[in-house]
Amino acid sequence: MHVHHDQLEIRTNGKGLYEITDEVQSKIDRFGVQSGTATVFVQHTSCSVIIMENADPTARSDLEKFFDRLVPENADYFMHSSEGSDDMPSHIRMVLTRTSETVPIVDGQMQLGTWQGIFLFEHRHAPQGRKVWITIIGKM
Amino acid sequence: MHVHHDQLEIRTNGKGLYEITDEVQSKIDRFGVQSGTATVFVQHTSCSVIIMENADPTARSDLEKFFDRLVPENADYFMHSSEGSDDMPSHIRMVLTRTSETVPIVDGQMQLGTWQGIFLFEHRHAPQGRKVWITIIGKM
Amino acid sequence: MHVHHDQLEIRTNGKGLYEITDEVQSKIDRFGVQSGTATVFVQHTSCSVIIMENADPTARSDLEKFFDRLVPENADYFMHSSEGSDDMPSHIRMVLTRTSETVPIVDGQMQLGTWQGIFLFEHRHAPQGRKVWITIIGKM
Numbered sequence: 001m002h003v004h005h006d007q008l009e010i011r012t013n014g015k016g017l018y019e020i021t022d023e024v025q026s027k028i029d030r031f032g033v034q035s036g037t038a039t040v041f042v043q044h045t046s047c048s049v050i051i052m053e054n055a056d057p058t059a060r061s062d063l064e065k066f067f068d069r070l071v072p073e074n075a076d077y078f079m080h081s082s083e084g085s086d087d088m089p090s091h092i093r094m095v096l097t098r099t100s101e102t103v104p105i106v107d108g109q110m111q112l113g114t115w116q117g118i119f120l121f122e123h124r125h126a127p128q129g130r131k132v133w134i135t136i137i138g139k140m
Numbered sequence: 141m142h143v144h145h146d147q148l149e150i151r152t153n154g155k156g157l158y159e160i161t162d163e164v165q166s167k168i169d170r171f172g173v174q175s176g177t178a179t180v181f182v183q184h185t186s187c188s189v190i191i192m193e194n195a196d197p198t199a200r201s202d203l204e205k206f207f208d209r210l211v212p213e214n215a216d217y218f219m220h221s222s223e224g225s226d227d228m229p230s231h232i233r234m235v236l237t238r239t240s241e242t243v244p245i246v247d248g249q250m251q252l253g254t255w256q257g258i259f260l261f262e263h264r265h266a267p268q269g270r271k272v273w274i275t276i277i278g279k280m
Numbered sequence: 281m282h283v284h285h286d287q288l289e290i291r292t293n294g295k296g297l298y299e300i301t302d303e304v305q306s307k308i309d310r311f312g313v314q315s316g317t318a319t320v321f322v323q324h325t326s327c328s329v330i331i332m333e334n335a336d337p338t339a340r341s342d343l344e345k346f347f348d349r350l351v352p353e354n355a356d357y358f359m360h361s362s363e364g365s366d367d368m369p370s371h372i373r374m375v376l377t378r379t380s381e382t383v384p385i386v387d388g389q390m391q392l393g394t395w396q397g398i399f400l401f402e403h404r405h406a407p408q409g410r411k412v413w414i415t416i417i418g419k420m
Binding site: 176177190191192193196198199201202203205206236237238244246251252255256278 | 283321322324325362371375378379380413
């Protein structure tokens, strides 16, 4: 059994979904793990990691519209707003989604379903540099 | 240390919760892992895996009613609706819940609390065949 | 590779966030694992584990206010209320957040971002004793 860690750095340009499936699989390929798990972990409290439908762009835009309605930026009871109107909503969206996700690796491949992709879900308007740990545990 | 993978196939008949706790424990028993983790991963973007209260059926039906209100099927701003009115809501419900869950195994048993069960949470009306990976990492 | 399990017992006094970051790191220190993962798992269906902003207390109080609005205690359609008005909302809040979280360990330290803390998110009003498993898999 082996454990490998590596980090992705992702530049975002505003709220939305940024697919990282290929980047995660590349790390698995490089380390040569054939059987185990890949854990994807974002080091931030204003973006998330999610698994989402990756074929039809309207699925992603509808998801973003839903979150804009569920966690509006103008709620009058928010006190935590020193970084702007998207500050507190970004923390709430992160809590409602995920900070880590663990995916099985079989025969060297992540076992994602046909329509599943791994995405960074950015909740801030301004461009950000995001760090994501990929931890791979398994056998060569 | 060992790593074992196996797959469950679950037939669903409409929206709701389908308990899979015993099926997951059976895989652990079969592989004989005494100490480690079991990761449950659904390969779909229109159903989820959750841990939920498994004693009182009204807890599950109330949960379903809440999600019907939180993510209604008739939102007029959804563009992604080629598979019907439950298409986009199923993706949103999946993002708001979970694709993977990791449970500790001690003395060969998943360490679920008294009221915890593992459930597939189906978000589509039509019958579906769902695939769930069980990945067990640990010692015999 | 090693696997270690240990349990935290946390006393809560009403709804809100209770930070456990230091307690989790202490377990890693004690077992001496240098490279691997720590999985935090709550054994309950009426509280959650989340990773949240741990610097500004208003971020936590705004989060609590948001959840009080998203999952109100007085919804007239809840049937599961034998333990009081916070019974069913506590299950829903748990499903919308997380039961387990997996964090990478590099050089003996959890790789949390600058503003990330691990919290027990209590959803019940009455004082509770909560059990949290810490499972550490990795190399010394």
